[in-house]
Amino acid sequence: MTQSLPHPRPRLxxxxxxxxxxxxxxxxxxxxxVAAHDWAPEAVVIEIIRTTGDAITDRALAEAGGKGLFTKEIEEALLDGRIDLAVHSAKDMATRLPDGLHIGGYLPRADVRDALILRAGGALDDLPQGARVGTASLRREAQLRRLRPDLRVSLLRGNVQTRLGKVDHGEFDGTLLALAGLSRLGMAERASAVLSTDAFLPAVGQGAVAIESRVGDAATEELLAAIVDTATGIAVATERAFLTELDGSCRTPIAGLAQVEGDRVAFRGLLLAPDGSEVVEVTCAGPVGEAVRLGAEAGRDVKARAPRRLLAG
Known part of the structure; x- marks a missing residue:
């Protein structure tokens, strides 16, 4: 009788x-x-953790506690040592992380743009007056109202498939989703139109996959260093510094995009009124070594110029 070999313990x-x-x-x-370290696939185990944000589908995240609702339970597992790394959408991460945790890096960033999905197809201008568009994002709602104040914008929560289903079944005339998410799910063809960043600025971190780790876990950090993308890290660090200065949460419509070219980083950020009627914009550029300072200064600049009512959220 052949004795079976013990299953190897996962590395991560x-x-x-x-x-x-x-x-x-x-x-x-x-x-x-697995590819970077020439491991067998079973060397890395994926643990599914249900978060508070997954359980709340009937109201906006701002009403339930804001950012962090999609990360809290995963971060607790990371702090407890039940997992070695946490994987998040970068735009879901709070600006202030729990003590003992930090962002170890990002995968190379995907397309940052927003996609418009319309039941009848076409572009934003093709929507009839008073059409109903669903979104859970205050940023998307504010920019949508800025471009088309006639539209009726209503709350639409749920995963990508849920939101698309509600458009398909006629509950909404359209919705907005990150093009990166659609592409990753093999559904990029569902986009009726892709919105340029000039007209429709993305969320901070949009298109980036963040990998969170424990501070001081040198062995895991060394393994992670082989897969993280430097340019994405610089860009998202700039954006998050901007967001931190504005104390950005799900209660305030804020958009920001940093782009790295060579040894320079360029940033553009927006703070909007919820109805899109007011906007404070900032642009800046500088060396990548000063990326975080540039983002923070941009945030302070917007904060100094913004009417108090725009920061009251």
């Missing part, structure tokens, strides 16, 4: 939410680690 455990997009992201991190 990754924590993630259980949505199809979150699982795509976790598998992308796993595959990158």
């Amino acid at each position: 455990k990754l924590g993630t939410r259980g949505s199809p997009l979150a699982l795509w992201q976790a598998h992308a991190v796993r595959d990158a680690l």
